[in-house]
Amino acid sequence: MKTHIKLIGVFLIAAMMWGCGGETKKETAALGLEDVASKVYVPPGQHDEFYFFPSGGFSGQVAVYGLPSGRLLREIPVFSVNAEKGYGFSEETKPLLMTSHGFIPWDDSHHPELSQTDGVPDGRWLFINSNNTPRIARIDLSLFETVEVIELPNSGGNHASPFVTMNTEYVVGATRFSVPVGSNTDVPIETYKQNFKGTASFVKVDPKTGEMSLAFQIMLPGFNYDLSHAGKEKSHGWVFFSTYNSEQAHSLLEVNASQKDKDFILAINWKLAEKYLAEGKAKDFPCEYYHNLMNEETQTAKSEVKKGVKMLYPKDCPGLAYLIPTPKSPHGCDVDPSGEYIVGGGKLATVIPVHSFTKMLAAIEAKAFDGEIEGIPVLKYDAVLAGEVQNPGLGPLHTEFDGKGYAYTSMFVSSEIVKWKLGTWEVVDRVPTYYSIGHLCIPGGDSKKPWGKYVVAMNKITKDRYLPTGPELNQSAQLFDISGEKMKMLSDFPTIGEPHYAQAIPAEILKPRSAKIFELEKNKHPYVVKNEGDVSIERKGNEVHVRMTMIRSHFTPDNIEGIKVGDKVYFHVTNLEQDWDIPHGFTIMGMQNSELLVMPGQTRTIVWEPKKPGVYPFYCTDFCSALHQEMQGYVRVSPAGSNTPLKFNKNEEVAAK
């Protein structure tokens, strides 16, 4: 009997313990995960707190996400054609992709950079570089559309770009791949050291219109220029560029460019450059480059070929440039919010070196030089160094700041974010990332006033983080809460292409600026039609220009005859809507170009060259209304040389019988 009671007792205790265990688990779930979930949950219909703009990398575009939700809001085509939006296919947008190498349908977009006023992102424009065929693009953040692209000559890969000065006086670019420049560029590759040069480009930005112009370039040693940031506050007037391959290798760089213990951060005094420029110290350097600008009124981009650039040579311009030794092929080159510290992300280094702007000025004053390279004094490492972050992890790449005295550095090799304190250089926290973080982004984290609430890791390797999709996986971003002492992972979300860098800005700055429509009244497109009665068709030889309108739910005209095989038909289509979010699409059977997606009040043109006789249906591709399926028409194509007269209709109602 006693044993029985004992046994029952044991069972009871076991049951109680089992029960307790279950309770504890539930509680953990409730406290831990639900707490995190509430931090990234943005209820339906509510807006995110931040806009987040990661580059698309090899997609050539820019993505727009909301933070903290990680919801994809939009993809902005910049350097690659986008058939969905007709970008690079429509006659209006094609000029944006023109270069001295011809029409370029793809590029590699790396570093988005928000325009700044007084060192703070102002939400006017987003600049982004193309690495392959060197260019800088400007996106208008009221339209979220690319409106300007400028090519950078004498450059072989515009990587250290397009970072802005404190008031967006300039966006800069420096060549990643040094190349032979000037009149004779057909030289043996092994003459690298004699003939290969780097350049830094200073592109002036019109403070009112945002229009870019190449103000001057600086001829630099044939290194690889990697990343950059402009000084701010006390260091306003300077721009810093990280360099690698100071070995000047031209083959097997992974080994040959990793030999030296230190490469450099290049400091350029651009205010002094302006002075030298005004004094006429610049030489006219022959080159040819394209400047492509979207005209707001005609809604059409125009390409202009520019010739020659003002070139400054450091040896002629004392004080223009200095080289700061920085360990092991630095990548990131990040200036803290005060403008005092310049952090080098030496990707092969075992420390994170931090340079002091004040010490740099003192070292220049004291001529604490270690020789010079092509007229550029090399400063003594110790004379400029503010401190080193010891044992930060492996592969420091890029640092951003929270505005509360801390810096956050991405560690590619050890796959983590390391938080450290400015001034004491001590590591205070670290979190793993999944996997191999490249860049990171704190809203305003490279500006004077970071909104230090979140950091987003942009990881290079995704592996098992999401449902697998075959060998090719999306890239992964991860959101961390940095409002507290310890970083806390909140969520994962996939990104487009391969983000290299990102910017984020409070939604309240951009939201009120966002346009809803294009004002039809202000549309001065040469082929705009503002009333259905004014549509027309005009033949100029084998070119036929159709001025067409679209409005819910019909095209005018919707029956066209007299097109012949061999004709080049320009459909100039105006969306007459003035209602928010009512785009119409246009395409026609056998279209060798893309569709058109025309926003309210906009005119877009697409060329169609029918190859055989027949009747070709066209239709609206964007579900616009209850009668969207009825939004269609026909074009009759007759054989070449036939006499079918040009004929079109204007909206006839045929009463039901």
Place this chain on the structure above:
Amino acid sequence: MKVLSRISLVVALALLVGAYFVPIWSIDLEAPQYPEGIGLHIRINTIEGKNPHDLRNINGLNHYIGMKEIQPDAVLLLKLLPYLFGVVIALGVLAVVLNKQKLAVAFLGTFLLIGIVSFAEFYRWEYDYGHNLNPNAAIKIPGMAYQPPLIGSKKLLNFTATSLPTTGGYMMLAAFLLGGFAVLHSSRYCPIDWLRNRNGKAKNDSDKFLDESIIKEVEAITEQRQKERQYVAK
């Protein structure tokens, strides 16, 4: 006319003139697809969208159900209304300047008449607009008319239409009430006199109550004297 009447008239006239510069009537359309709102403002001389392109967009939507386009220039009432109210204002000005009660009555009467006619015409226009539909319209629902309400809310397919006076309308209403007060105040139905009299009467009553004994005494004396006179006469 009393001074207060004239002051009221001046305020009424100022409100009426003010109503020329602000919308007098509002028609709001609510639908799931228009979270940002879409609607019309009626001014004394025109109809316009609440937001820059609302009128165009409402016309665009209405074509599906065969409603005619609202063309501000084609609304007769709104062509006449500025002049009709001009007459009302002129009568009011004359009443104030010439200080004539009859002109004030004319002002008020014309105002009321134009008000009634306007509402009738507004209703007629809305009726025509909502009933007189294009037989070829894409969406035809037997028995369905799209007349917006004269005042209040009504569900029309996916839209809820709400028709209400707005700033200018309320200014006109206030002007009418002030005009009415001005006329009454200078008439024998003066509301202030009436209030005063009512209070006065109450006061008399209380006097009477307080001095009842004296009055009774006086009455008694009077009666006595009458009796004495009768007696003397006999």
